[in-house]
Amino acid sequence: MDPRWWSFEGTHGGWVAGAALTAVRDAFAGVHRPVRSLTTHYLTPVGTGPLRFSGTAPATGRRTATCLFTGHQDGEPVVLGSALFGPARGGPAHTGLTAPEVPGPDDCVPVDLPAELALFARQLEIRPATADLPLAGGPRAVLVAWVRFRDDRPVDAAAVATLADVLPPALYARWRTPRPVPTAEMTVHFTDALDDGPAHGWSLVRIRTDHAGGGWALDDSAVWSAEGRLLAAARQARVVRDPVTPQTAAGTMNS
Template identity: 55%
Template sequence: MPNSAADTVSPPPAGAADGTTVHVDRSWWSWNGAQGGYVAALALTAMRDERAARGQGELPVRALSAHFLAPVDERPLHFSAFALREGRRTSMSSVTAVQGGVPALTGSAVFGRTGHGPVYDGIPAPDVPRPEACPVLALPSSLAAFAARLEIRPATGARPLGGGQQAELLAWMRFADHRPLDAETTVVLADALPPALFALWTEARPVPTAELTVHFTDALDARPADSWALVRIRTEHAGGGWGVDDSTIWSGDGRLLALARQARTIRDGLSAKHPR
C-alpha cells in the first residue's frame, strides 16, 4: 500500500465492523480532497487485508472499480470489506469507505490465480526518449499537492494547460522514494496525470473523477522491480458536462501493466472544443 510516516492505520472505532481506519495526510491532496487513485489504492489494500484475515492466500488483483461518493479529507476514513465470491481460481470482494458517518467510496475487486493461456499484446509502449532524457514537470501544489510525492517527466511536447490540439498527455512517472511498481502504486499512477482535457486548455478547472476502473495484466504478478512507469492519458469523449478518460500504464521495460478508464464531471460545462 502506498504510505508514508504521515499515513497512519489504526483499529476500527469501538462498535464498528471489522475493517481498517486510515488518516490521509494533506500531502495526498488533489484540489479539495485526497487524490482518488490513492484512496482507491487504500480500498484495494483493505480488500486484500480482509482476504488475509479469512486465511485466504495471496492472489493477484485483476480488476478494481471505485465509485467516489464524496471528497476525502484528513478525518478518520474507515474501510469495511467483505467477500462476494470465493472460487478455486477467482475471488471477488467489495469495499465501502465511510468518513464522518457518510459513505465516501464504494468499490469492488476481482482477484484471480495465474494460469496458462494465449499471449497477446495489442498495445505496445510508445517509442519515446528514456526518462533521464525528459524534463521534469512540477504540477502546482495548490492544485495537486500529491504530485510532490512523484517524479513526472513528460515524454512528448504536450503539457497540462499548454493549449494543444490533442487531449492526450504522456509521461514517465515514479514515486519520489523510487518504490517498485505493484498494483497499488499502479492505481495511484493511473490517476496521477491531470485530466487529458488539460492538454487542450490554458486555464485549470475542476474535472473530478466519479468512477475509476483499473484492469491489471499478468505483468504485475511478479511485481516489476523498476520504479519507472510510462503513463498515457487521453480523453475519448467529452460532452454534456462529462468526460471519459482512458489511461495506459507500461513498465520501464515496455510491458503493459494496466488499463484504466475514468468517468469525470466537467464542472463548468464548457466544451473541450472551446476552452476558456
C-alpha cells in the same frame, strides 16, 4: 489519509483506490490471488481523516474471488467498489496496447504541477515525454509522461492504481485555464506483468480523453514499466466543472 496526497478538491483519487485495494487485502487475508481489476466509485471528496473500510467476505469461484467494499469517513460512505482476484493460468498471449515510442526519462525535462491544483505531485517526479503539456492549449487531449515515486516505493498493484490517475485530466492538454474534473468512477485492469512481483523505478503513463460532452468526460489511461511491459489499463468517468477563479488559476507550471 496522508495530507500530502491532496488533489484539487480532496485526496487524490488514485491514491484512494490504492488504499482501498490495500484495505481489502488486509481484511481478507485468505485472498492470495493476484488482483485483476479494481473499481472505485467516488461518492464525495475524501478528506484527510481516517478512512475506514467495510466489505463482504470474498465471493469465491473456482478461479476467482470478488470483494465488495465501502469506505467511510465520519460515519458517512465516501467511496464504494469491488476488487476481483484471480490466479495466473495457461493461455494465449497477446500484446495489443504497446508503449508509445518516446525518449527515455533521462532525455525528458521534469515538470512541476501547481501545488494549489495538485499538492500530491510533490510526491512524484514527472517528466513529460511528448510535446503535449497541461494548460498549453495544444491540439490533442492526451498526455504522456515518465513518472516515479520520490520515495522509490515498489510499483505494486496499489501504486499502479495511483499511477493510472496520476496525470492531469487529458483535457488539460487542450485548455489554458484549469477547472476541476473530478473522477466519479475508475476501473483499473491489471495485467500478469505484476504476477511475479512489483515493478521498480520509472513508469510510463499515458492518459487521453476519448469523449467529452454534457459536462462529462471519458478518460482512458495506461501504465507501462520502464521495460515497456503493460502493467494496467484504466477507464474513468469524470465530471467537468466550471473554470476555477482567477486567483486559483494564477498558478502556473515551472519546467
